[in-house]
Amino acid sequence: MSAEERLAERRERLISAAYNLYSDPGFPETTIERLCAAARISNRAFYECFSGRNELMRAVHDRCVHETLQSVAKSIEQAPDTLATRVEAGISGYINFVTEDRRRARIMHLEVRRAGDCLVSSRQLAVTAFTAMIEMNVADLPEAVKANRHLLALGMIGAIQELLIEWVLADDPPSTESMISTAVHIFYRSFTG
Template sequence: MTALRTYAGEHGDERVARRREQLLDAALESLGSSAGGSISVRGVCREARLTARYFYESFVSVDDLVAATYDRVIDEIMRSASTAFSRRASIHARVRGAVAAIVDVIDGDRRKGRLLFTPTLVSATLAARRLAATENLAALTAQSTAGVHHPASSEDVAAAYYRVGGLGNLLAAWLDDRVPMAREELIGSCTALLIGE
C-alpha cells in the first residue's frame, strides 16, 4: 500500500482522519438537528464541505456513515455512564451518577440525544443499533438489580427492558420540551424509574 504524502505539514493519514471526523460531525448535524432526519451523500458532503470522493475514502454507504455516527455517540455515553456508575458505593448513587452522565452528554449537545432517542428518526441501521444498545443497557440494569453475586432472573431482565425503554422515552420527551423538568428533577425521576423506587 502506498503511503499518503504529507501536505502543508499534515500527514496523509491525519488528513483522512480529519475528513472522516468532518463527515461524522455533518451526519450528526443532519440527523440530530431539530429539523433533521434525512441524510444523503450529497447533503452530508455539502454540510462537511467535502466532495463525494472524500466520503468514499471513509464510508461505503450512507448506512455505514449513520452506523458510525450512532456508534460514536453511544460509545461516548456508555463510557461516561460506566465511569460514573463505577465511582459510587450504593446502587442509588451508582444509578444516579450514570443517569447524570447520560443527561450531561445529551444536554451538552442535544443532537446526540435526538440521534439516540427520537422515535421519528427511523432507518434499519438506526433500529439495529438502538436494539443492540437497549440490550446492553438492559443487561447492565438487570445485573445491577440482581446484585454482583446473583444471576439476573427473567423477571429482572423483563423489568430492565421496561425501565430502559421508559428511560429512552422520557429522555426523548425531555429533549423535545414535552416534559418540562429541570435537569436535577429529570435525573431524580430517571433514577427512581430505573431502580423501581
C-alpha cells in the first residue's frame, strides 16, 4: 500500500469506529484513546487523519447525511409523479433509511446536538439540503401556500427530527409506520392548509 492508501484506510477505520462509539456510548463519552483502540491505530496515526474528535464527528455526520440524501432522492425519483406519492415516498424514505441502523438515527438526531458547536455548520448544511429537497418537491402547491414554503419545510424537518429523537430515546419507541403516518399527516396539514 502507498502512504496515501494507508492514510485512507486508517481514516476509514476511524470513521467506522466513531460510527459505533459516537452512537454508543455517545460523542461526549468517546475519547481519542478509545477511538484509536477500536480502530487499532496509534494516537499519532489518529492526528495524521483528523485534527481531533470534532473533525471526525463532522466526517461521520456528513457521511450519514450524504447517504440519507441519496436514499431519499432515490425514493422520490422512483415514486409516481404526484405530490401525494412524492411526499409519502420522501418521508417514508427518510424515516426508513435513518431507522434502518439505530446508530445512524442516533448520530443524525441526538449526538449531533450533544456534539455542540463543532457541528453547527455541518448540521445547517444538512438542514439546507433537506429543505431544498422538500421545496423542490412541493413546487406545484397552490400559490397561497408557496409564500411560506421555506418556513414550512423547516418546520417539517423539525417535526421529523423530534419524532426520530423520540424513537431513539423512548423505552417503547413508536413504530416506523406510526412515525411515517404522523409525519405525512403533519405535512398535509401544514402544506395544504
